[in-house]
Amino acid sequence: ETAVFQTPNYHVTQVGNEVSFNCKQTLGHDTMYWYKQDSKKLLKIMFSYNNKQLIVNETVPRRFSPQSSDKAHLNLRIKSVEPEDSAVYLCASSPDRDTGQLYFGEGSKLTVL
Amino acid sequence: GQQVQQSPASLVLQEGENAELQCNFSSTATQLQWFYQSPGGSLVSLLSNPSGTKHTGRLTSTTVTKERRSSLHISSSQTTDSGTYLCALPMNYNQGKLIFGQGTKLSIKP
Numbered sequence: 373e374t375a376v377f378q379t380p381n382y383h384v385t386q387v388g389n390e391v392s393f394n395c396k397q398t399l400g401h402d403t404m405y406w407y408k409q410d411s412k413k414l415l416k417i418m419f420s421y422n423n424k425q426l427i428v429n430e431t432v433p434r435r436f437s438p439q440s441s442d443k444a445h446l447n448l449r450i451k452s453v454e455p456e457d458s459a460v461y462l463c464a465s466s467p468d469r470d471t472g473q474l475y476f477g478e479g480s481k482l483t484v485l
Numbered sequence: 486g487q488q489v490q491q492s493p494a495s496l497v498l499q500e501g502e503n504a505e506l507q508c509n510f511s512s513t514a515t516q517l518q519w520f521y522q523s524p525g526g527s528l529v530s531l532l533s534n535p536s537g538t539k540h541t542g543r544l545t546s547t548t549v550t551k552e553r554r555s556s557l558h559i560s561s562s563q564t565t566d567s568g569t570y571l572c573a574l575p576m577n578y579n580q581g582k583l584i585f586g587q588g589t590k591l592s593i594k595p
Contacts, residue, residue: 405582407583413569413587415573417582470581471581
């Protein structure tokens with residue numbers, strides 16, 4: 373049963389455009405994440421928020437910015453996309469920052485032409 | 486930092502055969518997890534096994550912490566088992582920050 377919802381699931385855009393991905397979880401969890409899965413299927417964490425507060429910010433380009441209005445929502449905005457941003461972006465949540473049990477959304481596939 | 490290596494990279498089996506997937510990691514696992522990613526892309530947690538042997542359905546995971554390895558055994562494979570199996574471990578100080586292996590792509594032929 374899906375409890376982490378991502379939109380859109382697919383997006384195709386041109387280099388230089390702005391893109392936003394939305395994520396909502398209905399599990400009542402405190403912590404949310406954005407992971408990036410590249411063309412080789414390797415998953416890497418980008419950001420982590422605990423109760424609306426940023427707690428993990430890996431080395432990602434500054435054009436990526438997470439936005440959290442409340443603990444159930446964590447959006448990802450990409451200003452001026454580059455070809456290397458083409459990937460699947462996966463949102464996840466966990467009960468708290470100390471729990472490694474993650475629940476993932478279905479992913480948002482970005483293609484930059 | 487923590488590294489996770491999985492083998493084989495891909496595995497093709499006939500339906501009914503057993504599958505054995507391996508995961509090796511560079512430092513002590515605190516909460517090793519196995520995930521399944523469907524061909525459509527959705528990622529689900531299969532089980533968490535920091536040490537010892539755990540079973541769930543047709544899945545058996547054995548983790549030998551001192552040897553820094555874990556295995557996932559799928560018995561009597563089915564075509565619906567096809568997909569990518571990922572091993573992941575948390576960074577020691579942040580349980581939600583997972584380090585993933587590159588996965589084993591499993592294909593089960595009818």
